[in-house]
Amino acid sequence: MTIKETIKEYICGELVGDDVVPSEIEDGYDLIRNGVIDSLALVRLVAWTAETFAVPINDVEIAPEDLSSVERIEAFISRHSPSPA
Amino acid sequence: MLKGLPAGIDAGSLVLVESQKTPQFIALMIALGLRELTPLVVPARLGGEVRAKIIARAAATHAVTLMADGELNWTSTGQEEKHPEGDNPALCLTTSGSTGVPKVVRLTAMGIGSFFDWAQSYFGIQAGVRTISIAPLNFDLSLLEVWAALDAGAEVILADPERSIEQGYLASLCEAAAPEIVQAIPLFHDRLCSGLSPSSCFRPRHLIVTGEASAQELRADMAAQFPEALFHNVYGSTETNDSFILSTNGEAFAGPAKIGIGTPIGTTTFRIYEEPESPGTGELLTATPFAASGYSDVEQTQKAFAPEFENGRLVTYFRTGDRVRTLADGSLDLIGRADFVVKLRGVRTNLLDVEDVICLQASVLEAVTVPFHDLGAAQQQLLAVIVTDPDAVVNTLQMRAHCALHLPQSALPSRYVLTHEPLPKTSTGKVSRSELKRKYTPKPESNA
Numbered sequence: 001m002t003i004k005e006t007i008k009e010y011i012c013g014e015l016v017g018d019d020v021v022p023s024e025i026e027d028g029y030d031l032i033r034n035g036v037i038d039s040l041a042l043v044r045l046v047a048w049t050a051e052t053f054a055v056p057i058n059d060v061e062i063a064p065e066d067l068s069s070v071e072r073i074e075a076f077i078s079r080h081s082p083s084p085a
Numbered sequence: 086m087l088k089g090l091p092a093g094i095d096a097g098s099l100v101l102v103e104s105q106k107t108p109q110f111i112a113l114m115i116a117l118g119l120r121e122l123t124p125l126v127v128p129a130r131l132g133g134e135v136r137a138k139i140i141a142r143a144a145a146t147h148a149v150t151l152m153a154d155g156e157l158n159w160t161s162t163g164q165e166e167k168h169p170e171g172d173n174p175a176l177c178l179t180t181s182g183s184t185g186v187p188k189v190v191r192l193t194a195m196g197i198g199s200f201f202d203w204a205q206s207y208f209g210i211q212a213g214v215r216t217i218s219i220a221p222l223n224f225d226l227s228l229l230e231v232w233a234a235l236d237a238g239a240e241v242i243l244a245d246p247e248r249s250i251e252q253g254y255l256a257s258l259c260e261a262a263a264p265e266i267v268q269a270i271p272l273f274h275d276r277l278c279s280g281l282s283p284s285s286c287f288r289p290r291h292l293i294v295t296g297e298a299s300a301q302e303l304r305a306d307m308a309a310q311f312p313e314a315l316f317h318n319v320y321g322s323t324e325t326n327d328s329f330i331l332s333t334n335g336e337a338f339a340g341p342a343k344i345g346i347g348t349p350i351g352t353t354t355f356r357i358y359e360e361p362e363s364p365g366t367g368e369l370l371t372a373t374p375f376a377a378s379g380y381s382d383v384e385q386t387q388k389a390f391a392p393e394f395e396n397g398r399l400v401t402y403f404r405t406g407d408r409v410r411t412l413a414d415g416s417l418d419l420i421g422r423a424d425f426v427v428k429l430r431g432v433r434t435n436l437l438d439v440e441d442v443i444c445l446q447a448s449v450l451e452a453v454t455v456p457f458h459d460l461g462a463a464q465q466q467l468l469a470v471i472v473t474d475p476d477a478v479v480n481t482l483q484m485r486a487h488c489a490l491h492l493p494q495s496a497l498p499s500r501y502v503l504t505h506e507p508l509p510k511t512s513t514g515k516v517s518r519s520e521l522k523r524k525y526t527p528k529p530e531s532n533a
Contacts, residue, residue, distance in 0.1 A: 005301050016481050017500075017502075020481055022298075024482060033489060034489050035485035038494070038497060039430070040459070040464075040466070
């Protein structure tokens with residue numbers, strides 16, 4: 001599974017609702033403007049990147065825009081993860 | 086002023102006007118009334134999207150703008166006329182629209198006339214008296230300080246709403262014009278009081294505080310500044326106009342740490358949906374002769390206005406959404422908002438307004454929102470349970486996008502449940518929010 005697919009699976013399973021399948025979420029879909037990610041979801045998402053991809057969240061600067069779409073989340077993970085999955 | 090009306094506009098048509106605080110605008114309002122047109126007064130410089138929504142909700146067929154040169158610019162909105170049966174409003178105002186979608190309130194000539202009679206008698210408003218209008222003309226405060234006054238032949242001083250916050254502006258205006266009646270929200274009473282010197286010769290007869298509770302410190306300042314005045318704490322809403330009043334001298338006004346809303350005005354009646362655990366406390370419902378006939382939207386009206394037979398006559402109670410407590414003398418104390426107004430992300434949010442926005446989505450048949458405390462989240466969250474049309478294809482992702490487009494971020498539900506099942510009801514036929522909460526509130530292992 002690619003990083004993008006893993007991210008989409010997490011978004012569908014944990015943030016959106018189980019009536020949405022990962023393939024419905026386009027890579028560039030704005031998750032913040034479209035109400036998928038709010039401040040609480042952002043915190044959860046960041047924690048998830050730490051658990052799943054070992055992103056050192058205490059050491060990196062995080063702006064909400066960095067996590068506003070699947071492709072941006074992927075770039076964020078790739079930038080900060082010591083060993084991307 | 087209205088010599089030539091555009092084609093397609095007839096008596097009873099609803100005409101949108103953007104509030105301006107000028108004598109010319111007041112003349113326009115009167116002229117519209119004389120031609121039996123109903124003004125829908127909205128705030129100046131309203132955002133395009135909200136303006137369009139209001140026009141559609143109210144079915145305003147035309148808009149008219151007063152140009153700088155005094156000419157009128159009429160535009161057709163493309164809306165068809167739509168009047169609920171037997172309802173012919175004389176004036177339409179909008180609610181504050183804290184969630185971005187103001188409701189259009191339809192005020193009848195009879196309700197407004199009854200209010201004028203009460204206000205003119207209670208405050209002694211007549212020819213020769215002067216009032217001051219501080220609020221913009223799209224606010225319901227204008228019914229007393231502008232329209233009841235002009236109806237009685239009194240004079241009205243128009244304060245510039247955009248300057249009223251300036252230190253010294255209201256004080257200078259009041260000292261120069263000497264209005265006898267001053268009605269304002271606490272903020273502007275504070276501006277007025279702090280701008281006057283203790284030796285000021287400005288001596289109004291009536292000081293009316295409205296909109297929200299006033300702090301004891303402000304009341305003490307007002308009482309000290311105006312020792313001979315009568316003070317009034319007025320309670321009401323755009324839908325009901327003023328419905329409760331507490332009138333007192335300066336000493337009793339300044340004394341209590343918190344001031345009550347007093348007793349019903351005129352023939353206003355009220356009831357309290359008492360909370361089982363605290364008798365005398367609960368949501369306030371009022372039935373006033375001044376009340377609006379409802380909103381432009383029939384469903385919104387049915388949610389908030391409840392007609393009942395009482396002693397052989399039809400009485401319509403308005404759900405204020407406010408929690409009150411009955412005091413020992415029978416007067417009421419305002420505690421806060423009832424259950425459907427909650428604090429989300431630090432912002433007071435009317436759940437009914439959020440539900441209205443969800444219902445704007447074409448596939449939605451019914452929507453109910455329920456606040457809950459998510460595990461691991463310090464702040465209260467909102468659950469939206471939405472019944473959708475079985476023939477429509479809509480999912481949570483689209484519903485989130487719809488809400489994000491139409492609601493402020495603070496009011497967005499964090500959890501959505503889409504269903505085709507009817508919502509659970511209580512024995513009185515209302516949606517059981519507690520059952521929905523029990524059924525759909527996230528469990529520890531799920532954060533969806």
